[in-house]
Amino acid sequence: MYKLREVSRGRYDDRGYSNEESIANLMLSKPAEINRTLTYTFGMDDDRFPLSFLTEGQGASGVKSIETETWTWKTMGRLHFNDYVVYAPSSGYPGQGGAMFDIEFATHWLIEQWSLVAPDGVTQVRIMADLGEGTHGGYLYRVKLWNPDPNAYVSTEHLATGKYWTMTAPTIPASYSKGNRSNSMGPGKMTSQLEYHRYSKEIAGNISNTIVEYEFKTNSGGTTNLWINEEMRQFEIQKRIAEEERLWIANYNLNENGEITMLDRDNGKPIRSTAGMMEICRESNYATYGETLTLNLIERTIGDVLDKDTDTGTMEVVLGCGKGFWQDFDGAMRDAATNNGFVDALGDKMIEEFDGGLSYGKYFRRYKTIDNHIITLKHLAFLDKGSLADNDKSNGNIHPKSGLPMTSHQAFLLDFSTYEGTRNVRMVRLKGQEHIIGILKGLTPIPASWGSVPNNAISTEIDMSRYEVKSTIGLQVDNNRKMMQLKCVL
Amino acid sequence: MAEDNVNIANKNSEATKPTVSAFDEDLEAPYYDERSVTISCVHNYSAYRKANMKVLGQKREVIGSSITSSRVLSSNAKEVEAYFPALLGISANNENFVARVKAWLNNIHFEVRDKDVVLDTSFRYDHKKDYLEVKKQEDAICSEYEKADRANQDELRKALKLKIDKLNALESTKYQYGKPANLEEYLMYRHCLLYKEVAKDTAFINSDTSIRFYIKDEAREAELRKKLIAERKTAMTNFVELSGTKEKFDAVYLAVCQRRNDNMTEALGRDNSARQQVVMDYVNSNPDKFNKLYNDKHIILKATIENLILRGELVRTDYNQQITKADGTFIGANINDAIAWFENPANKGERTIFENKLKH
Numbered sequence: 001m002y003k004l005r006e007v008s009r010g011r012y013d014d015r016g017y018s019n020e021e022s023i024a025n026l027m028l029s030k031p032a033e034i035n036r037t038l039t040y041t042f043g044m045d046d047d048r049f050p051l052s053f054l055t056e057g058q059g060a061s062g063v064k065s066i067e068t069e070t071w072t073w074k075t076m077g078r079l080h081f082n083d084y085v086v087y088a089p090s091s092g093y094p095g096q097g098g099a100m101f102d103i104e105f106a107t108h109w110l111i112e113q114w115s116l117v118a119p120d121g122v123t124q125v126r127i128m129a130d131l132g133e134g135t136h137g138g139y140l141y142r143v144k145l146w147n148p149d150p151n152a153y154v155s156t157e158h159l160a161t162g163k164y165w166t167m168t169a170p171t172i173p174a175s176y177s178k179g180n181r182s183n184s185m186g187p188g189k190m191t192s193q194l195e196y197h198r199y200s201k202e203i204a205g206n207i208s209n210t211i212v213e214y215e216f217k218t219n220s221g222g223t224t225n226l227w228i229n230e231e232m233r234q235f236e237i238q239k240r241i242a243e244e245e246r247l248w249i250a251n252y253n254l255n256e257n258g259e260i261t262m263l264d265r266d267n268g269k270p271i272r273s274t275a276g277m278m279e280i281c282r283e284s285n286y287a288t289y290g291e292t293l294t295l296n297l298i299e300r301t302i303g304d305v306l307d308k309d310t311d312t313g314t315m316e317v318v319l320g321c322g323k324g325f326w327q328d329f330d331g332a333m334r335d336a337a338t339n340n341g342f343v344d345a346l347g348d349k350m351i352e353e354f355d356g357g358l359s360y361g362k363y364f365r366r367y368k369t370i371d372n373h374i375i376t377l378k379h380l381a382f383l384d385k386g387s388l389a390d391n392d393k394s395n396g397n398i399h400p401k402s403g404l405p406m407t408s409h410q411a412f413l414l415d416f417s418t419y420e421g422t423r424n425v426r427m428v429r430l431k432g433q434e435h436i437i438g439i440l441k442g443l444t445p446i447p448a449s450w451g452s453v454p455n456n457a458i459s460t461e462i463d464m465s466r467y468e469v470k471s472t473i474g475l476q477v478d479n480n481r482k483m484m485q486l487k488c489v490l
Numbered sequence: 491m492a493e494d495n496v497n498i499a500n501k502n503s504e505a506t507k508p509t510v511s512a513f514d515e516d517l518e519a520p521y522y523d524e525r526s527v528t529i530s531c532v533h534n535y536s537a538y539r540k541a542n543m544k545v546l547g548q549k550r551e552v553i554g555s556s557i558t559s560s561r562v563l564s565s566n567a568k569e570v571e572a573y574f575p576a577l578l579g580i581s582a583n584n585e586n587f588v589a590r591v592k593a594w595l596n597n598i599h600f601e602v603r604d605k606d607v608v609l610d611t612s613f614r615y616d617h618k619k620d621y622l623e624v625k626k627q628e629d630a631i632c633s634e635y636e637k638a639d640r641a642n643q644d645e646l647r648k649a650l651k652l653k654i655d656k657l658n659a660l661e662s663t664k665y666q667y668g669k670p671a672n673l674e675e676y677l678m679y680r681h682c683l684l685y686k687e688v689a690k691d692t693a694f695i696n697s698d699t700s701i702r703f704y705i706k707d708e709a710r711e712a713e714l715r716k717k718l719i720a721e722r723k724t725a726m727t728n729f730v731e732l733s734g735t736k737e738k739f740d741a742v743y744l745a746v747c748q749r750r751n752d753n754m755t756e757a758l759g760r761d762n763s764a765r766q767q768v769v770m771d772y773v774n775s776n777p778d779k780f781n782k783l784y785n786d787k788h789i790i791l792k793a794t795i796e797n798l799i800l801r802g803e804l805v806r807t808d809y810n811q812q813i814t815k816a817d818g819t820f821i822g823a824n825i826n827d828a829i830a831w832f833e834n835p836a837n838k839g840e841r842t843i844f845e846n847k848l849k850h
Contacts, residue, residue, distance in 0.1 A: 075545055090785065188545030192538075252538035275538045283539050283546060290555030290596045297555070300599050400557060489556045489686060489700075 013471065048166060048381050049244045051277060054416055055427035055475075062423055064476060065431040069272060070193040070254070082166040083109045086138040088159035095125065095145035096153035103144050103159065104134035110141055113170035113180045118158040125146075126171060135445065193254055194430050194474040197246070199239045201467040203228070208447040228447040232467075239469065245386055247427070249477055250276035274474040278485065281412045285484035290402070293328035293488075295336040299369060302413055305484045306373040316416045317482055318376050322383030322408030324399055326363070328488065329377060329411075333364035377411075384408045399488065408426045410487035419479060428474035440466040501807040521618035522671070523625075527679055528706040529553070529688065530606045533693055551702055559684035561597040562658060563677070564588075572665035577673055598681055601705060611679045612671035613664060620667035624660065631656045632710065640693060650691055654683055718777065725777035728784040729770065739769070741793030742783050746772045749779070754800055758827050795828050798847055804828075804844075 055062040087104040094101040110116065112130040117123070120172065125143040134140035145152060160163075170180055208228050215223045224230070252275035254260055258268035275283075287301040321329070337346050349362050360420040368374045383389060384404065392398065392405030399409050417424050418425070429435075439446060441453050444465040477483065533542050538576050539546050545564050564570060570591055571582040578590050600607075615621040631653055638649035661680060670676030682688045682705055691703040714718050743765045747757040750772070760768070773780045783789060795813070798804040804821065811824040822828035832841050 065826045188544050192541075251536065252541065254541060256540045279536060279538055283536060283549070285550070287599070288554030288556060290560040290598070292560075292592065292596050293559045294593055294596050296593070296597050297599065300597075301554075380639050485601050489554070490558055 025419065031238045048386065049240055050378070050380055050382075051247045051425075051475075052240065052427070055247075055423075055425055058423070062426055063429060064426045065429045065434060066194075067431050069430060070191060071428065071474075071476070072189050072191045073476065075188050075190055076478065080109075082164045084105055084162055084164045085159055086161060087134065087136040088156075088161075090156055090159065092156075092158065093153035094156070094407040095143075097150050098134045098144065100128055100142050100144045101154075102131065102140050103165075104136050104138040104140045106138045106140045107163070109183060110139070110165075110167055111170065111180050111183065112141075112178075113172060113324050115146065115168045116143065116165040117168060118154065118165055119163050120155075120158060123154055123158060124168070192275050192428075192474060192476065193272050194428060194472045195246075195250060195272045196433075197469075197471045197473060199233070199242075199469045201235050202464055203447070203466075204444050204464040206445060207231075208445040218482075221368065224449075229449060232447065232449050235467075241382075241386070243471070243473060245382060245388070246276065247473065248277045248382070249388070250274045250475075251279050263349070275473060277412065277414070277477075277483075280475065280477050280480055281414075281483045281485040284482075285413070287484070287486050288489045289328070289486065290488065291330040292333060292335075293325075295367075298329070298332060298367065298375070301486055302375055302484065303369045305482055306369065306375070307371065307414060316418070317373075318378040318414050318416065319411050320378045320380040320414050321411035322380060322404070324384075324402050324404040324406075324408035324488070325411045325486075326365075326377060326379065327402055328409060329365075329367075330363045333367060375413075378414075380412070383410065397490075399490075406488065406490065410485065413482060413484035413486070415477075415479060415482035417479075417482075422478065424478050426476045428472075428476045430472035433470065433472045436470045438470075440468065459464060506836060517619035517622070518617050520668075521615040521621045523613045523615060523621050524671075525611050525613075525709050526608050527611055527682075528606045528608050528708060528845075529602055529682055530706055531602055532689070532702055532704060534695065534699075534701075551602045553602060553678075553682065553685060553688065553703065554599065554680075555596045555598040556685050556687075558686070559598075559681045560592065562684055563595055563680060566662045569662050569665045573670075573673060573677065577615055577677075584613075598678075600678055604705075609675040609679045610672040610684075611676050613668055613676070614671055615668040617667070622623050624667065627660050628657070631660065643693075643697065646691070646693060654690060658683055684829075721777040721781055722774075725773045725780045725784075728781060729773050732764070732769075732784060737790055739765075741790045742780075743769055744793045744796055745783050745786075745789065746780075748796070758800070791829055791832055792825060794845065794848065795825065795832065798844055801847070803847055 049057075083352055084103040085103055086106050089101060092145070108130075110127060110130075112127050115126045118125070124146040126146060128139050128144050129142040131140040131142055145154060157163075158364075210227050211225045215225045216233070217223055226408065250273050252260060253273040257426055260272060262271045262273070264271055285301075285305045287297075289297055302319065319329075334346065337343075350360060352359050352362075365377045384407075389405040389407045392407050397406045398404070402409070415424050437451075439450055439453050440459055442458050442460040442465045443463045446453055446465055450465075450467050503781055531549075533548075535543075535549070539549065574587070574591050574594070575581050578587075578594060580587060580590060584590075584750050613621075615624075635649050635653040639645050658680070661683075682703070683690065687700055687702045689698075689701045692704055695704055732742060744754075744757070747754060747770055750768075752768075757768075769780075786792070795804065799806050799813070803816060805818075806812070807814075807817060813821045813823075813825070813828045815821060831837055832844075
């Protein structure tokens with residue numbers, strides 16, 4: 001927060017703010033770099049731009065310029081050994097008396113001669129024959145129970161649709177066995193696209209030289225009473241808030257036929273939309289919670305997601321959340337500590353001496369799972385104060401206990417790790433269209449912050465001038481398996 | 491905390507089969523109401539998932555907890571005391587009972603894999619008479635909802651909320667009459683009724699992007715289909731009979747046009763074959779509603795009143811249903827009051843005057 005100091009009103013004709021001038025000149029000559037600097041500055045002063053700060057604000061490692069509007073990247077998951085049943089006998093005693101029976105699995109992943117373990121982890125069968133495509137959209141396998149007891153059979157419970165069976169080593173007789181095959185995984189290809197933004201600032205009259213009674217703080221730390229500087233500061237912040245929120249809420253809009261149905265009304269051209277962080281998280285892993293968050297649920301949701309991959313490189317996984325989720329997380333830890341009898345230990349931390357009196361309050365911000373995954377909370381202010389939060393407040397979509405907007409009671413598990421030297425989350429820009437600034441000069445004087453333009457030339461007969469910004473933006477998440485959205489629902 | 495976990499995905503229930511058949515006439519005997527509901531994934535995939543389907547695969551959908559469900563399901567103390575001790579393994583007078591119940595409800599984490607999950611919602615009633623009473627009330631709640639205008643989203647939404655509130659209230663009384671055959675799956679069904687990401691009517695699937703599942707009550711849907719076929723057969727017979735009585739046909743036609751929100755001046759200008767087509771279409775699309783119109787003993791008088799309104803002899807106010815004479819004299823607060831006015835012998839003379847006006 002900065003204070004306003006009243007000064008005298010009058011004309012201002014000095015263009016002597018060197019810091020202002022230098023930033024302005026850089027804006028025209030190297031716009032992409034200046035954009036980063038501003039993001040960093042705003043990110044340090046104000047936590048409304050976490051995603052911009054953690055991508056664009058990190059310099060070259062957090063940004064990738066590309067030549068085309070759409071891009072692809074390769075991913076490789078973990079080798080799996082199981083598959084699920086799509087059709088199998090639902091009655092009788094399958095496998096009894098050593099009889100062979102057929103199971104149809106979803107894919108052709110399972111291999112003849114290999115054995116399968118049922119969902120109970122005990123019952124085992126051997127794949128006697130691969131019968132090829134089945135009649136229920138899967139692949140049919142003929143199996144035989146390993147158990148030599150003639151009364152033993154496979155419970156139909158294990159053969160229900162959706163039940164997973166896992167594969168163990170191939171077993172063969174001592175001689176004259178034939179060979180089998182092996183599975184291998186190729187990398188998958190993911191795709192996303194950029195979107196274009198445009199911001200305009202129009203001025204008229206002598207606004208560029210008008211000074212007002214109040215003194216404003218500038219981005220560079222100084223003060224100014226030139227109104228246009230304050231207006232441009234607001235323009236920049238507005239632009240950055242919009243870009244930041246767009247990085248979160250954008251939904252990918254290129255359909256499977258390669259069509260975009262959102263067309264510009266003026267020229268009929270398609271308007272692209274990138275996949276934002278919320279969509280990436282939601283599409284990766286999504287869960288909801290209710291009145292209270294519990295440690296059990298945290299372990300079963302977030303802990304489960306963290307357990308999906310082998311950790312390599314420098315892990316930097318944070319749980320970005322609103323204040324409401326923070327309270328819920330703290331409540332979950334506190335309940336768990338209390339239930340485990342750590343009441344005194346908790347009390348000692350909660351109540352401490354302060355300035356001759358007492359201070360109450362210390363809150364949980366981290367949790368370590370049994371397998372050493374660390375869940376660290378990071379506050380995302382936009383979930384409490386951003387435009388989505390404001391909307392929730394205005395529409396009465398409020399959490400009944402905390403009184404905070406419902407957007408505040410949600411968290412995003414964000415994997416900002418570096419894998420093989422590459423940051424997992426990067427901002428993507430179109431080469432040459434990263435951040436373009438143009439001035440449409442009329443008779444209205446151009447403020448210093450817009451940069452230098454020829455004095456006498458005008459490009460419009462209308463007495464006004466415009467500052468135009470065009471940018472491209474997209475979000476690249478190499479490995480989305482540790483991304484997740486966990487939200488409280490009414 | 492193990493008993494606090496809820497994970498019943500794809501669970502096969504081995505519920506005890508009924509000991510008393512549905513046709514047993516002994517109302518005091520126990521009764522087993524065998525039923526199930528299916529929770530299906532909407533699979534309304536985003537363009538992002540569709541573009542990357544080969545890598546992302548099908549979504550792993552999980553039904554989690556919600557504030558409403560947790561609060562509502564824990565609010566009926568007697569019901570909670572009846573069901574939860576067996577589920578949690580502690581008695582209702584244990585000092586941690588309420589906290590454990592809350593924890594159970596807040597830990598709901600129920601995976602719907604690939605396609606559908608069938609929940610066993612069967613209920614063992616101690617007496618068949620209780621089943622019959624509950625069934626009667628449930629049918630009344632469902633029929634009330636079926637009357638809602640499906641073309642009006644707002645009205646349908648309000649009707650659905652009312653239906654869910656009433657169904658939940660009814661379900662929460664059932665603990666007095668017996669026990670669910672599969673407690674966990676029954677409670678999961680009760681949770682799904684209150685969980686906003688599960689659509690209770692397929693009409694809402696595309697209206698809300700947060701909806702990820704829908705409930706299919708297969709028994710009820712089959713019953714509805716059966717009912718509809720019966721209604722359609724009756725409607726066909728009624729339509730044939732109606733075509734032989736011009737006065738009643740015109741009255742039903744007028745009522746149908748009103749329900750279709752037709753321009754009434756245009757509707758009155760249609761020739762006989764066009765009118766037949768309109769009514770026939772209505773018979774096909776809404777046989778039950780058509781039968782109600784056909785069986786309405788006041789349908790001709792209603793048509794007379796509506797015709798008088800169209801001709802300006804009577805006036806219906808824009809802001810309510812009040813009907814007055816052209817000079818402002820009050821006839822009735824709504825169409826039913828107006829019918830009573832017309833049927834009142836004291837108004838016989840005026841009624842004849844009005845009817846004569848329509849003949850010219």
